[in-house]
Amino acid sequence: MNKIPQVIARQLLLLIAFSLPSFAWNDLGHLTVAYVAYQQLKPETRHRVDELLKLNPEYAIWLTELPAGISDEDKRMMVFMIAATWSDRIKDNSQYHxxxxxxxxxxxxxxxxxxxxxYTDFAMHKYWHFIDNPFSQDGTLLLATPTPNAQTQIDAFRAVLALDSPDLLKSYDLAWLLHLVGDVHQPLHCVARFSQAQKKGDDGGNGVKVCVPQNDVNKTCPEIRLHAFWDDALGISNSPKAAIQTGKSLLAANTTLVVKVNTAVWIAEGFQLAKTKAYQPPIGPGKGSFALTLAYRKAAGALARKQVALAGARLANLLNSELK
Ligand SMILES: [Zn+2]
Known part of the structure; x- marks a missing residue:
């Protein structure tokens, strides 16, 4: 293929990638959750996760993505961080369906x-990344929450990690768990809004358009999905180094929240946060588009930082006390 069609093809791919619904914190969110967690792991837990992640089929690829010249300890930490994005990476891997x-x-x-x-299961299981807990602001009939979902899977993986199961299975479950604990701390992964305009739900804000006003002369306001806005609320990057910087800048999570270990409680919190922080003005009823105010965007950024710190601390707690 000559260069120009290649460039066009790449841009088309990007266009397609950005126009499909997104259902995940972006890489920066997951990398940072894992960075925060890694700081709080006991030495024996670090050793155990290191052993298990070596069994991931992508392990050798992850090693090639690490910056040159880093220490062995930093290598192990960055592998742990990248592993938290594996469940998203398989969506772009042609081996998976x-x-x-x-x-x-x-x-x-x-x-x-x-x-x-x-790892012999090559299904993407995209529906494991979230839980559509329904609510409505206009009395629309609510549909039941589909299962399996993030809650059933986190509980299933926690159970396996606490037992004497084979390491290969534990490796798969660990990679999923590193990702999903992050996901359920993104409020829009815990919710679906039902309305007269969207009687089947809005897929965690994927069906709602928002726009972010720019400071340019034309006063443009590029549209994105409400869900994607919240996925990106921490910032956008796929570099472990950027995640380390972000992680270091976070305040420690509230200890009374950190000690809550029940998956259902985490998700109930996310559901409440979605209703009280995300589906609030300027987000109105229906599909939008709604222009986001500076106050809304600042509040979302602050909440994302809190939730990422909290997810990291809870993930560390869980691994320190449950992983065998
Ligand atoms: Zn996800």
Whole structure:
């Protein structure tokens, strides 16, 4: 292929990538959650996660992505951070297939949806990344929350990690867990808004458009999905170094919240935060587009920083006390 079509193809790919619904904190969010967690892991837990992550089929690739000249300890930490993005990375890996309906975001109606057999399962399981707890502001009938979802899977993986299960299975479950604990601390991963305009729900804000006013002369306001705005609220980067900087700049999480260990409680908090912070003015009823005020964007950024610090501390607690 000559250069110009290659450039066009790449831009088309980017366009497609940005126009598809996104259902995850971006890489910076997950890398930072894992960085925060790693700082709080006991030495024996660090050793155990290191052993397990070596069994991931992408482990050798991760090593090639690390900056040159770093210490062995930093290598192990960055592998742990990159591992937290593995569940998103398989969405771009042609070895994996999209399962379920609704662009892979609704579980298939059979036992494959909650299969937990390890790396021989090449399904993307995109519907494991969130839980659509329904609410409505206009009395629209609510549909039941599909299962399996982030809550059922976090609990399933925690159970396996606490038992004498084979290391290969634990490796798969650990990689998923590193990711999903981050995901459920993004409030829009815990919610679906039902309204007269969206009687089947808005997929955690993926069905709501917002726009971010620019300071340019034309006063443009580029549109994005509400969900994507919150995924990016911490900042945008896929570099472990940027995540380390972000992680170092976070305040320690509130200790009374950190000690809460129940997955359902984390998700109930996220659901409340979504209703009280995300679906608030200038977000109105319906699909938008809604122009985000500076106050809304600042509050979202502050909440994202709190939630990432909290997710990291809870992830560390969980691994220190439950991983065998
Ligand atoms: Zn995710």
């Amino acid at each position: 999209m399962d379920g309906s609704h662009n892979g975001n609704r579980p298939p109606n059979d036992a494959t949806a909650s299969l937990n057999i390890g």
